[in-house]
Amino acid sequence: MKFTLSWLKEHLDTDADLDTVLEKLTAVGLEVEGLENPGDALRDFRIAQVVSAEKHPNADKLQLLKVDTGSGDPVQVVCGAPNARKGMVGVFAAPGTYVPGIDVTLGPAKIRDVESFGMMCSERELELSDEHEGVIDLDESVAAHIGDSYVEWAGLDDPVIDIAITPNRQDCMGVRGVARDLAAAGLGTLKPLAVPTIAGEGAPSIEIRTDDPDGCPAFFGRTVAGVANGASPDWMQKRLRAIGQKPISALVDITNYIMIDHGRPLHVYDRSTLGDAIFARRATNGEKVIALNGKEYTLDDSMTVIADEKGVHDIGGIMGGEHSGVQDETSEIVIECAYFDPPRISR
Numbered sequence: 272m273k274f275t276l277s278w279l280k281e282h283l284d285t286d287a288d289l290d291t292v293l294e295k296l297t298a299v300g301l302e303v304e305g306l307e308n309p310g311d312a313l314r315d316f317r318i319a320q321v322v323s324a325e326k327h328p329n330a331d332k333l334q335l336l337k338v339d340t341g342s343g344d345p346v347q348v349v350c351g352a353p354n355a356r357k358g359m360v361g362v363f364a365a366p367g368t369y370v371p372g373i374d375v376t377l378g379p380a381k382i383r384d385v386e387s388f389g390m391m392c393s394e395r396e397l398e399l400s401d402e403h404e405g406v407i408d409l410d411e412s413v414a415a416h417i418g419d420s421y422v423e424w425a426g427l428d429d430p431v432i433d434i435a436i437t438p439n440r441q442d443c444m445g446v447r448g449v450a451r452d453l454a455a456a457g458l459g460t461l462k463p464l465a466v467p468t469i470a471g472e473g474a475p476s477i478e479i480r481t482d483d484p485d486g487c488p489a490f491f492g493r494t495v496a497g498v499a500n501g502a503s504p505d506w507m508q509k510r511l512r513a514i515g516q517k518p519i520s521a522l523v524d525i526t527n528y529i530m531i532d533h534g535r536p537l538h539v540y541d542r543s544t545l546g547d548a549i550f551a552r553r554a555t556n557g558e559k560v561i562a563l564n565g566k567e568y569t570l571d572d573s574m575t576v577i578a579d580e581k582g583v584h585d586i587g588g589i590m591g592g593e594h595s596g597v598q599d600e601t602s603e604i605v606i607e608c609a610y611f612d613p614p615r616i617s618r
Contacts, residue, residue, distance in 0.1 A: 341418015
């Protein structure tokens with residue numbers, strides 16, 4: 272179970288430092304297996320501003336930038352990023368900086384016979400995401416921070432804690448559960464949780480039920496219409512990436528975030544792919560489903576599945592199906608919240 276220190280402190284009101292938190296976690300049986308700080312590899316990267324951008328004299332696709340790094344006169348940087356321009360604020364790596372995304376320690380270089388002293392960096396070069404179509408483009412208001420540490424400004428200096436969870440402590444498979452345990456042990460106070468009540472409007476567009484009470488004793492859902500499935504907020508993507516989760520889309524990221532934050536797995540369907548009802552039932556021998564990982568699985572009658580009248584969509588408690596997964600154009604969803612029999616899921 273991974274979480275960041277700042278994430279934990281959103282649920283736990285405490286002034287305890289990192290070492291104290293780590294000691295208390297192990298003392299209450301949540302053994303610390305690992306500790307890392309993604310910001311450590313990015314200490315040398317600075318916020319910088321492009322003060323001029325001109326065409327490279329010997330290459331059509333390169334530009335010659337003058338970059339204000341906050342340490343004196345602007346430095347000359349040869350850059351091939353299509354979004355580099357005068358006035359933009361980004362992230363600069365000076366000669367001598369190790370760039371993890373390309374596994375290179377920079378030095379002064381000549382590119383098409385023109386000297387270059389450092390580079391403006393993309394998110395992929397900093398291993399923040401897979402984005403590499405252009406360099407990081409910060410809001411120009413960030414120009415007030417020229418020369419400052421990018422790690423500190425962006426809040427990336429946040430230790431990631433990895434704890435071992437024994438099978439009897441599923442209550443600590445969420446950050447709030449861990450915070451509750453630490454509060455009970457005297458390390459601060461559990462912050463109150465504000466859960467808004469959101470009234471429904473009109474009749475639901477789908478019937479939701481369980482036809483396998485042994486395998487799925489509780490199966491609930493809610494439809495939400497008028498959604499727009501773009502990218503999730505930056506703060507959410509940052510937290511998911513920090514613990515090894517790849518951001519996918521707002522709808523998927525929100526369900527993953529809730530699972531990690533509260534230990535409550537959810538699944539979200541594209542309503543347009545479902546029939547008049549969705550229900551938990553036993554699979555039949557030989558039924559097949561293509562899961563979200565693109566693989567086809569052959570099922571048997573020991574398994575609980577989520578299906579509609581047309582066929583199987585999910586392997587209950589294991590993985591969602593490819594057919595009913597949300598897409599960029601999804602505008603109405605069904606959120607599933609279910610309890611599946613743990614021994615059956617384990618088998």
